[in-house]
C-alpha cells in the first residue's frame with residue numbers, strides 16, 4: 291500500500307463522479323429531501339423532534355451504502371478491478387481510495403442534511419451542533435464502509451440491492467426508530483446493542499436532547515469508528531487477486 | 535505428453551502441467567507450453583477453448599488447481615512481475631466516465647511510470663485525436679485501443695493481449711499488428727489470443743487450442759508443414775483429424791527459422 295496509489299484512486303473516483311452531475315446532485319440532496327418529507331408528514335405533531343435525529347442517521351447511511359457498493363461492483367464487472375490487481379495496486383489502496391473519495395462526499399452530503407434538518411425543518415438540537423455533525427459524518431462513512439464490504443460478497447448489481455434488506459433493514463428496524471430499544475424483546479435488544487447503526491441513532495438522539503455527556507457521545511462515536519475501520523480492513527482482506 | 539518447456543531455457547513464460555477448474559468443470563487440462571522471449575506468440579482457438587483462462591493464469595489472476603507457471607523466471611502472480619507485465623482483458627477494461635487521457639493518467643500512477651508515458655502510449659496507439667473524449671463515447675475499436683494503451687504504460691517486458699483486434703476494421707487491424715511487431719522488435723514478448731485463424735500468419739509461433747488442450751505449439755511454418763497445408767484453419771482441422779498434437783520444442787523449430 292502506498293499513499294500515492296491510494297490518493298490516485300480517490301482522485302480518480304471523484305473525477306468519475308464529477309462527470310456525472312446527476313449522481314452528484316442526487317447524492318447531495320436526496321437525504322435532505324427525505325428529511326424534509328418526514329418533517330412535512332409530521333407537521334402538526336411533535337413526532338419529528340423525536341425521530342428527526344434518527345432520520346439524519348438513516349438517509350445518508352442508506353444512500354452511501356448503495357452508491358459505494360454499486361460503484362465498486364461496477365469496477366469488478368467491467369474488468370478494471372482485474373486490471374488494477376494485475377498491476378502494482380495494493381488491495382488496501384483500492385478500498386481506502388474508495389473510502390476516501392466517498393468519505394469526502396459523505397461530509398458534504400451530511401453537512402447539507404444537518405443544515406437542512408436544523409435550519410429549514412426546524413429540528414431542535416439542544417446539544418453541540420458540531421458533535422451532531424461529527425456523528426452524522428461517521429454514520430455516513432459507516433454506510434460507505436459497509437457498502438465496500440458488501441460488494442465483496444456480491445456477484446451482481448441485483449445481489450448488492452438484496453444486501454440492503456439483509457444488512458441495512460434489520461439495523462433500521464432494531465435501531466430504536468419504531469420503538470425504543472429498551473422496549474424490544476430481550477433477544478432483539480441484545481442484538482440491537484451490537485448493531486453499528488444503533489450507536490449512531492443513540493448518539494444523535496442524545497446530542498439532540500442534550501441528555502448525555504460529551505464523553506458518552508464520543509464513546510459511541512469511537513465504536514462507530516471501530517466498525518468503519520473493521521469493515522475497511524475486512525473489505526481489503528476479502529478482496530482476492532486470484533478469482534475462480 | 536511431450537514436455538517442450540525443458541527445451542526453452544530462455545523462455546519468457548513457461549507453463550507446466552497446468553490444470554484449471556472453473557465452475558466445477560476442468561477448463562485447462564495438464565497444459566504445458568513455453569513462450570520464447572522477444573517473440574509474438576498467437577494463442578488461437580475457438581470461443582470457449584480456454585484462451586482467456588490460460589491468459590488469466592499467466593497474469594496471475596486465475597485460481598489454478600495444479601501445475602506451475604513461470605514468467606521471466608518468477609512464479610506467475612509475483613509482486614515483482616506486476617510492473618513487468620501488461621495485460622489487456624478481453625473486454626476493454628477502462629473507465630467509461632473518464633476521458634482517454636484521464637484513464638491513462640490514472641493507470642500510469644498505479645504502474646508508477648513517468649508522466650511522459652501517457653503521451654507516448656497515446657501516440658503509439660494513435661489516440662491523439664480522441665484523447666480528450668470520454669472513453670464511453672468511443673467506438674469499440676477505439677476503446678480497446680485505450681485498453682491496449684494502458685497496458686503499454688511503463689513499457690512492460692511481457693504483454694498478454696486477449697483478443698485485441700476483435701471487431702476492428704481491416705486497416706486498423708493491420709496497423710495494430712504493425713505496432714505489435716515493433717514492440718517485439720524492441721524486445722517485448724507478446725502473447726496474443728484470437729479466434730480468427732487468419733491472424734495466425736502474423737505471429738512467430740502458434741499455440742492452437744481446443745477444449746482446454748493444445749493441438750499445436752510450433753512455429754507458423756512448422757504447423758503448416760506438419761499438416762501439409764498453407765492455411766491455418768485447414769491445419770487446425772487436420773490436427774483434430776490426426777488426433778495427435780504438434781508439440782515441437784522451441785529450439786527444434788528455431789533451428790529451422
Ligand SMILES: Nc1ncnc2c1ncn2[C@@H]1O[C@H](COP(=O)(O)OP(=O)(O)O)[C@@H](O)[C@H]1O
Nearest residue numbers: 534556557561580581582583584585586587588
Ligand atoms: N467465470 C467462469 N466460471 C465458470 N466457467 C467459466 C468462467 N469463465 C469461463 N468459463 C468456462 O471456461 C471455458 C473456457 O473459457 P474461456 O477461457 O473464456 O475461453 P475462450 O477465451 O477461449 O473463449 C468455457 O467453457 C467457459 O464456459
Ligand SMILES: [Mg+2]
Nearest residue numbers: 585586587624
Ligand atoms: Mg476469451
